[in-house]
Amino acid sequence: MSVRVLLVDDQEMIRVGFRMVLDARDGIDIVGEADDGDTALALLDEVEADVVLMDVRMPRMSGVEATRRVRERENPPKVLILTTFDLDEYAYEALRAGASGFLLKDTPLDEVVTAIRHVYEGDAVVAPSTTRRLLDHFARRLPAPATEEPAPTQKVFDELTPREHEVMRLVARGWSNAEIAEHLVLSEGTVKVHVGRILTKLDLRDRVQAVVLAYESGLVETGTT
Known part of the structure; x- marks a missing residue:
């Protein structure tokens, strides 16, 4: 069965590029595109997706907030964050919001396809070494949101x-x-x-x-x- 993917990025060229290369791959079905978080949430009311490729930096509603709202849905799709830099504080916040991992936008095609399938199957850590570097870099710099409970012991x-x-x-x-x-x-x-x-x-x-x-x-x- 094909993995149904929703593309969310405010740059049209990025979406077009991903659609072209992913549509050509067996087992991947692009079910829609959105240029911001608001549009993505509205689109998910109309189409069913297994994985959302989510840009982390977008106008109006960021990928972080969109990820949080997507993951609050009943039977939500997995979210795979797209970021330009591998040490991006927004990517860390997105992981906390419920994303299953992240990819650099210049990741080779084969790795993108593999990552989508891994996330769909529940293997959340797409690139352990990169995830480790990101967490090491930002874990002490980002304060917990004011609405959260104190950090557990x-x-x-x-x-x-x-x-x-x-x-x-x-x-x-x-x-x-x-x-x-x-x-x-x-x-x-x-x-x-x-x-x-x-x-x-x-x-x-x-x-x-x-x-x-x-x-x-x-x-x-x-x-x-």
Whole structure:
């Protein structure tokens, strides 16, 4: 079954470029385009999408706010953030708002297609090393929104077993399942099971949300490797 994609970017040339290359790929179906967050939300009332490719910087409604509103919907599509720079403070805020990952706008086509499919299948961390750099750069610089509860303490991780705690720390540092498996001398399948149990115990949506929680709770500090 094709992955239904909604393109959201205020630059028409960007949308046209993505549509041309993605439409030519099997398994990708572009269901619509929008030039800002407001239009995207209205369009989602008319079409069904599995993944939204969302520009992070747009007039009227930013990609951050649009992402937050998209993710508040019933059975919402996944959101994949598009950004010009890999250290973009808006991209970090979008991850907190519910995005499943982000891509640079100059990402090679094959990687874009792979990322869309990974996000659709629930593998949220599209580029672990880039995600790690972004979080390291901005985790201490961005204050929590005034409407949010105070940052949780590490007690939220008490339900994890010692092994799950170890896996959680490595996930938080942006390591892929393969990297974790090699480091802990486990199979990738076993690591995937551990990650799934961690997300369930902590009531988290995906790996990106786990990374953000780990940084904001102090489980992993910026600058660690």
